[in-house]
Amino acid sequence: xxxxxxxIPGLIIFVGLMLFAIFNNFGEKVEPPKPxxxxxxxxxxxxxxxxxxxxMELLNVWRDEVIREGKREQVAAGGAMYEKSxxxxxxxxxxxxxxxxDTCHEYASVYPYCWDCHVxxxxxxxxxxxx
Amino acid sequence: MDSSRRKFLKIAGISAVAxxxxxxxxxxxxxxxxxxxxAGGEHGAQTEAHGEQGGHGAAPTGKRYGMVIDxxxxxxxxxxxxxxxxxxHDYFNVPNFGNKKDEIKWLWxxxxxxxxxxDESHYKKDDRTHAMQFMVLCNHCDNPPxxxxxxxxxxxxxxxxxxxxxxxxxxxxxxxMAACPYGARSFNWRDPRGSKDGVPFxxxxxxxxPTRMRGVVEKCSFCDLRVKRGLQPLCVEATxxxxxxxxxxxxxxxSEVSQVLRARFTIQRKPSLGTMxxxxxxx
Ligand code: SF4
Ligand code: SF4
Ligand code: SF4
Numbered sequence: 001x002x003x004x005x006x007x008i009p010g011l012i013i014f015v016g017l018m019l020f021a022i023f024n025n026f027g028e029k030v031e032p033p034k035p036x037x038x039x040x041x042x043x044x045x046x047x048x049x050x051x052x053x054x055x056m057e058l059l060n061v062w063r064d065e066v067i068r069e070g071k072r073e074q075v076a077a078g079g080a081m082y083e084k085s086x087x088x089x090x091x092x093x094x095x096x097x098x099x100x101x102d103t104c105h106e107y108a109s110v111y112p113y114c115w116d117c118h119v120x121x122x123x124x125x126x127x128x129x130x131x
Numbered sequence: 132m133d134s135s136r137r138k139f140l141k142i143a144g145i146s147a148v149a150x151x152x153x154x155x156x157x158x159x160x161x162x163x164x165x166x167x168x169x170a171g172g173e174h175g176a177q178t179e180a181h182g183e184q185g186g187h188g189a190a191p192t193g194k195r196y197g198m199v200i201d202x203x204x205x206x207x208x209x210x211x212x213x214x215x216x217x218x219x220h221d222y223f224n225v226p227n228f229g230n231k232k233d234e235i236k237w238l239w240x241x242x243x244x245x246x247x248x249x250d251e252s253h254y255k256k257d258d259r260t261h262a263m264q265f266m267v268l269c270n271h272c273d274n275p276p277x278x279x280x281x282x283x284x285x286x287x288x289x290x291x292x293x294x295x296x297x298x299x300x301x302x303x304x305x306x307x308m309a310a311c312p313y314g315a316r317s318f319n320w321r322d323p324r325g326s327k328d329g330v331p332f333x334x335x336x337x338x339x340x341p342t343r344m345r346g347v348v349e350k351c352s353f354c355d356l357r358v359k360r361g362l363q364p365l366c367v368e369a370t371x372x373x374x375x376x377x378x379x380x381x382x383x384x385x386s387e388v389s390q391v392l393r394a395r396f397t398i399q400r401k402p403s404l405g406t407m408x409x410x411x412x413x414x
Contacts, residue, residue, distance in 0.1 A: 068295075087339065
């Protein structure tokens with residue numbers, strides 16, 4: 001083998017660098033995210049587990065129903081009716097994007113582009129009716 | 132050797148002919164079938180309130196929303212037009228980039244010769260007509276070229292005859308803008324959420340409606356979200372009881388808009404193009 005002197009130490013340094021991230025974070029505890037639940041509301045439009053796993057699918061279904069099929073009727077949850085809308089539905093109760101959406105999205109390192117267009121509610125503006 | 136090559140060529144030739152011919156033959160068969168079934172279904176469709184497509188060619192079974200704009204009333208009520216435009220643009224977060232070139236418009240004004248080009252053949256149109264400004268917006272054409280041009284179905288016609296946009300899907304190719312003969316569509320060359328010299332392009336963001344992002348086309352939606360709830364479009368509401376704008380179902384002979392259209396002489400923009408605009412003007 002030619003250049004044994006450079007290749008082998010080079011390989012060792014390369015593998016070491018690649019594994020550095022794993023060793024560095026080994027044993028460190030990463031807290032799971034704790035999205036803030038809305039105050040004063042008990043029930044979401046779908047069961048908790050479904051919302052955790054598939055809220056993005058529901059949003060897509062809502063988008064198509066509302067825009068394409070014109071099905072704008074409201075959905076019921078816990079005795080109240082809600083808009084099929086991210087801005088006017090979900091964020092009606094979840095009044096803080098930072099304390100709700102962002103906690104999990106940052107944890108999972110996903111950056112959906114909802115908010116490029118949709119307007120997040122102003123922070124620290126809890127709804128009167130929820131108090 | 133020779134005979135097997137012959138055989139091979141024969142089979143290849145036959146397969147090629149079959150391959151080219153079969154799909155078109157199948158298509159023809161399918162078309163016949165579709166026609167037959169739609170002919171059979173006609174009676175059923177009559178009794179059903181409305182079909183998916185709002186009826187092209189056939190007797191109208193669905194809704195088709197339209198509007199009559201009384202240009203004379205706008206002329207007489209100075210400031211009314213601006214009020215309507217503000218009602219629309221404020222609600223829908225339409226940005227104002229501060230220059231004509233990048234302008235985004237859902238509802239705006241035009242002089243007669245621009246709004247109705249080709250109609251000035253009558254060389255001496257009265258002075259009043261030339262002095263008037265005409266409110267223009269998307270015509271929600273019954274035969275919309277923008278829909279045909281859109282490669283992503285971001286632009287489509289809904290069951291109520293409203294030409295809608297799904298901003299989520301728009302890739303900003305601007306084919307629809309090239310296709311629309313009325314300039315009813317605007318492209319966001321800049322980020323609508325930005326600002327220039329400290330002045331934001333959207334003065335006050337309405338939290339009930341999204342903004343757009345850079346690279347997306349937008350236009351009037353005929354206030355689909357209000358119409359679905361039985362409300363009038365915002366611009367129509369802003370005209371108050373002047374009746375300068377009347378909105379309703381063109382397919383319903385008893386709707387106010389149909390009654391106005393029966394009673395008054397109206398014109399459409401560029402009717403010769405065959406787009407069948409749903410917006411009519413009293414001049
Ligand atoms: S006016 Fe233009 S944008 Fe509106 S439906 Fe007709 S072609 Fe499409
Ligand atoms: S710009 Fe958007 S709406 Fe227009 S044709 Fe392209 S994808 Fe469709
Ligand atoms: S119908 Fe609605 S979206 Fe269209 S111009 Fe009027 S207010 Fe604007």
